[in-house]
Amino acid sequence: MKDDNKLVARETLKILIAGFIIFVLLGVVMWMEFRPEWKQYQKGFKKVFQKYIDPSSNPGKSASDVKQIYLPFAKRVDRCMTCHLGINSQGLEKAPLPYQTHPDPSITWLHPIERFGCTLCHEGQGFALTKDEAHGNVSRNLWPKPILPKELLQASCGKCHNPDLMEEDAPRLFAGKQLYKEKGCIACHKIGPIGGTIAPELTNLARFSIRYLLESVTDPTANDSNSIMPNLGFTEEKAKTLLVFLLSLDETYIPHEYKTVLQQ
Numbered sequence: 548m549k550d551d552n553k554l555v556a557r558e559t560l561k562i563l564i565a566g567f568i569i570f571v572l573l574g575v576v577m578w579m580e581f582r583p584e585w586k587q588y589q590k591g592f593k594k595v596f597q598k599y600i601d602p603s604s605n606p607g608k609s610a611s612d613v614k615q616i617y618l619p620f621a622k623r624v625d626r627c628m629t630c631h632l633g634i635n636s637q638g639l640e641k642a643p644l645p646y647q648t649h650p651d652p653s654i655t656w657l658h659p660i661e662r663f664g665c666t667l668c669h670e671g672q673g674f675a676l677t678k679d680e681a682h683g684n685v686s687r688n689l690w691p692k693p694i695l696p697k698e699l700l701q702a703s704c705g706k707c708h709n710p711d712l713m714e715e716d717a718p719r720l721f722a723g724k725q726l727y728k729e730k731g732c733i734a735c736h737k738i739g740p741i742g743g744t745i746a747p748e749l750t751n752l753a754r755f756s757i758r759y760l761l762e763s764v765t766d767p768t769a770n771d772s773n774s775i776m777p778n779l780g781f782t783e784e785k786a787k788t789l790l791v792f793l794l795s796l797d798e799t800y801i802p803h804e805y806k807t808v809l810q811q
């Protein structure tokens with residue numbers, strides 16, 4: 548009898564502890580739900596707005612809630628502006644990130660953000676609402692397309708524009724294509740139907756890490772000690788220039804009709 552009572556007391560205690568843990572966990576989940584990362588950035592925007600634009604006014608509603616741009620033709624929803632709140636505002640050119648006005652006004656003038664969103668150029672995960680997930684600071688197995696680093700960003704221009712015509716507007720993309728032609732990569736590699744067949748096709752390389760791709764060019768034996776690919780003595784800078792061109796060759800990018808849709 549005594550033992551039974553002890554047992555009951557012990558089991559009751561266990562249930563109480565388990566209940567308490569569940570209660571605390573629920574509290575944490577609710578707290579996170581009501582204080583998501585993006586809301587913290589939106590709170591910070593008010594101060595930045597008052598400092599750089601108008602101390603007496605309040606961005607109010609224009610800086611609250613999730614912001615999104617839907618690009619049906621590209622099957623994307625970009626919510627980057629939820630944190631990058633000043634991206635389309637004049638007067639925040641000197642504000643800190645993520646509130647800064649988009650640099651180079653000609654870019655956003657030629658490609659209005661309402662029609663182009665962000666990920667068509669920057670990549671990243673448009674739908675995500677935390678910085679790490681949106682920028683792609685997660686495992687590449689989970690998310691193969693982190694935002695392009697600034698030095699490789701011109702790769703995106705080549706997804707919609709012919710690299711041969713971009714000497715002025717995207718010089719690194721143009722230079723990358725010239726290198727590709729000059730260095731005879733085409734003898735072994737194929738892009739689309741054109742080129743040799745003894746080496747892998749050089750399209751849709753975004754699935755590889757930038758490190759791997761750079762190594763494949765600067766030091767072919769780094770990833771495969773039996774590689775027959777010649778070491779052409781590329782510096783890291785030259786290899787990055789080549790990579791800007793190679794990364795622009797992405798067929799999985801957006802459906803072919805995008806050009807006519809965007810031009811409407």
Ligand code: HEC
Pocket residue numbers: 584585588626627628629630631644645665666669670671672673674675676677678681682694
């Ligand atoms: C949860 C908030 C948040 C979201 C969502 C977000 N960003 Fe950012 N972003 C930031 C912050 C904060 C910075 C400032 C740099 C830092 O803290 O890393 C930044 C910086 C950047 C930069 C500057 C380069 C760099 O890496 O620092 C780029 C480019 C950028 N974001 C693009 C995007 C794109 C594209 C998206 C949508 C796919 C996006 N961001 C979504 C918060 C966000």
Ligand code: HEC
Pocket residue numbers: 627628631634644649650651654658660663664665666667668669697700
């Ligand atoms: C048409 C292509 C294009 C689109 C669309 C675009 N960007 Fe950019 N973005 C660029 C280029 C190119 C640069 C670099 C400009 C420069 O070097 O002056 C840049 C620079 C930036 C930077 C500064 C990066 C740094 O390291 O300082 C941020 C932040 C940024 N973009 C965020 C965004 C967000 C958020 C969106 C969507 C609301 C967006 N961009 C839409 C092409 C684009």
Ligand code: HEC
Pocket residue numbers: 657658667668700701703704705706707708716717805806809810
């Ligand atoms: C998603 C596709 C897309 C991407 C990515 C893109 N552009 Fe464009 N770009 C366009 C479209 C569409 C136009 C408008 C053409 C028109 O109005 O006839 C345009 C217009 C331009 C123009 C005006 C001259 C012209 O050719 O019509 C320049 C310059 C330009 N883009 C440069 C860039 C640069 C630099 C980048 C990379 C940072 C870039 N674009 C990325 C689609 C894109």
Ligand code: HEC
Pocket residue numbers: 727730731732733734735736745746747748749760763764767771773774775776777779789
């Ligand atoms: C003599 C033939 C040959 C030439 C010329 C050549 N490659 Fe390669 N390359 C290969 C082979 C074969 C591979 C497959 C992996 C290996 O053996 O290293 C490869 C792998 C690669 C990879 C990794 C791709 C993957 O799918 O893993 C890249 C990127 C690459 N080459 C870029 C280039 C570039 C850029 C040039 C021109 C500057 C070039 N290659 C010239 C034969 C060649």
